[in-house]
Amino acid sequence: MNNRQIVLDRLPAGDKLAPDHFALNVGERPTAGEGQVLLKTRYISLDAANRAWMQGATYRSALEGGQVMAGGGLSEVVESNVGHLKPGDLVFADAGWQEYAVLQGKTLSKLPDLKPETHLLSVYGIAGLTAYFGLLECGQPKAGDTVVVSAAAGSVGSIVGQIAKIKGCRVVGIAGGEEKGRWLTEELGFDAAVDYKSPEFKRQLRAAVPDGIDVFFDNTGGPIFEACLFAMKNFGRIACCGALSQYDGAPPPHGPRGIPGLIVTKRLTLRGFVVMDFAAQNDQALADLQGWVASGQLKVKEDIIDGLENLPSALIGLLGGENRGKRMVRV
Amino acid sequence: MNNRQIVLDRLPAGDKLAPDHFALNVGERPTAGEGQVLLKTRYISLDAANRAWMQGATYRSALEGGQVMAGGGLSEVVESNVGHLKPGDLVFADAGWQEYAVLQGKTLSKLPDLKPETHLLSVYGIAGLTAYFGLLECGQPKAGDTVVVSAAAGSVGSIVGQIAKIKGCRVVGIAGGEEKGRWLTEELGFDAAVDYKSPEFKRQLRAAVPDGIDVFFDNTGGPIFEACLFAMKNFGRIACCGALSQYDGAPPPHGPRGIPGLIVTKRLTLRGFVVMDFAAQNDQALADLQGWVASGQLKVKEDIIDGLENLPSALIGLLGGENRGKRMVRV
Numbered sequence: 294m295n296n297r298q299i300v301l302d303r304l305p306a307g308d309k310l311a312p313d314h315f316a317l318n319v320g321e322r323p324t325a326g327e328g329q330v331l332l333k334t335r336y337i338s339l340d341a342a343n344r345a346w347m348q349g350a351t352y353r354s355a356l357e358g359g360q361v362m363a364g365g366g367l368s369e370v371v372e373s374n375v376g377h378l379k380p381g382d383l384v385f386a387d388a389g390w391q392e393y394a395v396l397q398g399k400t401l402s403k404l405p406d407l408k409p410e411t412h413l414l415s416v417y418g419i420a421g422l423t424a425y426f427g428l429l430e431c432g433q434p435k436a437g438d439t440v441v442v443s444a445a446a447g448s449v450g451s452i453v454g455q456i457a458k459i460k461g462c463r464v465v466g467i468a469g470g471e472e473k474g475r476w477l478t479e480e481l482g483f484d485a486a487v488d489y490k491s492p493e494f495k496r497q498l499r500a501a502v503p504d505g506i507d508v509f510f511d512n513t514g515g516p517i518f519e520a521c522l523f524a525m526k527n528f529g530r531i532a533c534c535g536a537l538s539q540y541d542g543a544p545p546p547h548g549p550r551g552i553p554g555l556i557v558t559k560r561l562t563l564r565g566f567v568v569m570d571f572a573a574q575n576d577q578a579l580a581d582l583q584g585w586v587a588s589g590q591l592k593v594k595e596d597i598i599d600g601l602e603n604l605p606s607a608l609i610g611l612l613g614g615e616n617r618g619k620r621m622v623r624v
Numbered sequence: 625m626n627n628r629q630i631v632l633d634r635l636p637a638g639d640k641l642a643p644d645h646f647a648l649n650v651g652e653r654p655t656a657g658e659g660q661v662l663l664k665t666r667y668i669s670l671d672a673a674n675r676a677w678m679q680g681a682t683y684r685s686a687l688e689g690g691q692v693m694a695g696g697g698l699s700e701v702v703e704s705n706v707g708h709l710k711p712g713d714l715v716f717a718d719a720g721w722q723e724y725a726v727l728q729g730k731t732l733s734k735l736p737d738l739k740p741e742t743h744l745l746s747v748y749g750i751a752g753l754t755a756y757f758g759l760l761e762c763g764q765p766k767a768g769d770t771v772v773v774s775a776a777a778g779s780v781g782s783i784v785g786q787i788a789k790i791k792g793c794r795v796v797g798i799a800g801g802e803e804k805g806r807w808l809t810e811e812l813g814f815d816a817a818v819d820y821k822s823p824e825f826k827r828q829l830r831a832a833v834p835d836g837i838d839v840f841f842d843n844t845g846g847p848i849f850e851a852c853l854f855a856m857k858n859f860g861r862i863a864c865c866g867a868l869s870q871y872d873g874a875p876p877p878h879g880p881r882g883i884p885g886l887i888v889t890k891r892l893t894l895r896g897f898v899v900m901d902f903a904a905q906n907d908q909a910l911a912d913l914q915g916w917v918a919s920g921q922l923k924v925k926e927d928i929i930d931g932l933e934n935l936p937s938a939l940i941g942l943l944g945g946e947n948r949g950k951r952m953v954r955v
Contacts, residue, residue: 351889389924514884533887553845554865556896558682563894565887 294322297345298391299604303358304347307543314475315362323395325372325405330398332368336597338414339364339611339620340448341512344540352488352567355423355624362390362604367404372624378403382582383410385418392624400441416593423534424452425578426571431532431564432508436461439502441521443485444512444537445486446473449621451580454483455591462508462585465501467517469614476617488511494547495520501540505529505618513538519549533565541612596616625654630935634689638874641943643850646693654726656703661729663717665700667928668935669745670695670942670951671779672843675871683898693721693935698735698745699954707732712955714741715803716749718724718871721935723955730793740837746779746950747913747924754865755783755841757902760791762863762895763839767792772852775868776817777845779950783852784841785814786922793839796832798848800945807948812923820844835862844869850880856890864896872943925949 324330325555342351349355356363360390370382375398378384384401384511388394399605404413415421427449436439440457444450445466454464454477466477474486488494498520505526511518514536525531541544556563571578583590594615597608601624611620633647656662673682674695687694701713703942706729709715715732719725735744746752758780765771771788774780777796786796796816797808804856805817816832819825829851836857842849845867856862861904886893902909916922927947929938934955942951 311831386687393818426890510886518884519879531884533884535888536885539885544881546881548730548850548883550875550877550879551861552883553842553849553864553896554867554870556894557866558896560896560898560901561894562896563887563892564892565884565889565893568893570891613952 296320296322296391297601299601301358301360301362304356308345308517309541310609312609317411317602322393325374325395325546327374328368328398329374329395330378330386330401331372332396333371334392334624335367335369335389336411336414336621337364337390338419338622339401339607339614339622341535341537341540343608344612348540363504364390367410373398375399375412382501383413385413392601395525411597412593414621415595416452416586416620417579418589418620419620421452421582422449423568423579424449424456424576425582426568427534427566428444428453428456428510429530430571431566432510432530433460434508437463438507439504440508440510441465441467441502441506442510443467443517445477446617449595450512451618452591459585459590471483473617479603489517492513498524504574510534515539515545519551522549522551522555525561528561529561531561531563533563555590570610596620598622625724627651627653627724629692630932632687632691632693635687635717636867640872641675643936643940648933653724656705656726658705658884659729660705660726661701661709662703663715663719663721663725663727663733664702665723666698666719667742667952668695668697668721669747669750670938670953672866672868672943674939675943679871681850695721698741700940714744716744723932724819737947738952742922742926742928742952745952746926747783747917747922750909751950752783752913753785753906753909754899755780756913758863758897759784759787759841759867761902762897763841763951765791765860766792767840768833769838770935771839772833772837773795773841774798774848776808778843779947782812782925782949783841783922786812789813790916790921801852804948820848829855841865844877846870850882853880853882853886854894858890860890860892860893862892864894876878906912927951929953930951
């Protein structure tokens with residue numbers, strides 16, 4: 294029995310990720326041993342972090358060439374040798390880019406029955422929880438605050454901005470292109486959008502936050518981070534979620550100006566986080582997110598692409614800013 | 625009646641501070657109007673921040689050429705037109721580099737009677753309070769933590785390291801030269817010292833913190849900041865107190881590498897602060913500091929230079945790392 298897989302054939306060495314870094318492989322479908330479960334992949338999540346894992350060790354060890362590409366997704370239990378999972382159950386699994394995978398059952402837990410099930414990967418998955426904890430725990434927004442989010446049209450950013458609106462903040466999204474900006478303001482209720490690709494970016498940003506920024510939720514790092522750093526108000530908070538601008542290509546030779554001088558004079562707090570750090574509070578977060586989705590205050594945007602073979606182009610496109618909302622591949 | 629003053633004759637424009645940026649001026653001694661007090665300067669505090677004020681607006685507006693050089697110090701009330709101050713009282717005053725100054729009385733409060741009175745400018749003044757609040761509030765050290773402090777032989781750093789020892793931490797000081805390092809370990813009880821001027825600096829640092837840094841109290845910014853950033857443990861805290869390496873000369877074209885990437889993957893918290901932010905807790909801080917000085921756990925090092933005319937060279941020398949402990953000029 295076959296198991297189609299996408300292998301990370303070779304690591305990009307300082308160059309941009311391209312289709313020829315990957316290869317399609319047809320392996321043997323594995324079987325579940327003691328304490329294990331056999332999973333069939335339904336949806337694979339695409340995330341900028343996938344690219345960061347190729348650069349070196351992060352919160353997971355660095356990827357190596359020749360392995361099945363790493364990635365998390367929504368999988369269905371096919372065979373189970375553990376008591377708490379039975380065939381048909383859905384789990385979130387670090388199963389890689391392949392049709393079937395065998396994992397230790399103790400690392401998995403059954404997901405709730407929710408429709409559409411793709412929401413388990415978007416608003417009720419890592420993206421939604423990252424937005425929730427990063428904004429509320431690290432950003433500490435108060436009603437009336439000006440909140441700026443970078444990569445605002447992405448899976449996390451689009452939710453960050455909407456939660457900030459729910460909390461009574463004025464919200465400015467940074468995204469590439471006027472069309473994305475219109476989507477943020479007209480569909481998602483952002484107060485303003487700024488186009489980082491415009492030569493007028495810095496001026497646009499200043500105009501959008503005339504009194505400065507209270508909370509900056511940063512997904513990008515680089516020049517966007519620097520521009521927002523200079524626009525922070527005293528006692529502002531920066532939630533450091535990612536550094537999308539730094540993942541695809543050679544690492545930048547220098548960091549943003551103003552560090553640490555502006556942190557001191559503006560008395561800023563910068564806090565980095567990874568969503569797993571807040572796992573103990575997941576129940577409350579999911580209850581809030583479900584309530585906001587049910588009431589229509591939080592709109593869920595998903596970008597679903599069909600076919601395992603399209604995973605490489607889906608990731609490359611995400612790194613280029615193609616997607617709106619949560620991108621995933623249906624296997 | 626005369627009033628000798630040091631005037632900041634012209635601002636250094638991207639060059640290093642030099643004696644010819646200053647001029648000695650003999651003005652008229654002012655008199656106190658309604659609600660005002662006439663102060664006679666006893667000691668003027670020298671601080672790296674004095675130089676930062678010349679670069680642009682910080683927590684105070686930027687200095688301008690032609691003005692009496694700004695600076696705080698210990699002054700004695702000579703004439704008073706306010707009820708809460710009488711001749712002979714000591715106050716901490718932002719009186720500038722001059723023998724006499726008139727200030728609004730409501731901005732001043734009488735200092736306690738302490739001997740030696742210079743301690744009011746060192747351990748019980750801005751230096752001691754900065755060390756106390758920056759370490760304990762922003763650094764959040766726990767017993768057993770590894771604490772690293774830059775500019776460790778300076779007025780703030782020398783107290784930071786000693787408070788960290790009192791709190792049961794392992795303490796590594798970064799200072800220039802082996803002699804300062806010996807002073808930190810042999811006299812002040814630091815566990816180790818690292819010489820940032822050595823070509824082996826990074827290797828020395830790694831060897832001194834084999835398991836990484838829990839708390840970094842940063843006074844310098846620049847390459848020292850970057851080296852410590854890369855050596856931080858997960859969930860480490862960086863107290864951003866100053867950026868001494870960036871003050872004297874042209875502003876650096878770039879910031880440290882690793883920002884914000886390492887903040888995310890290591891889940892760091894960076895917090896900038898200015899001592900005034902914690903004024904509401906000054907009583908507790910002073911009580912603790914006095915207790916530690918009385919018990920001999922906290923050694924106070926002061927570097928007192930005589931003569932108003934020596935203020936420029938005293939500041940220039942401080943920026944070059946001449947001093948150990950709190951530098952001040954007796955007027």
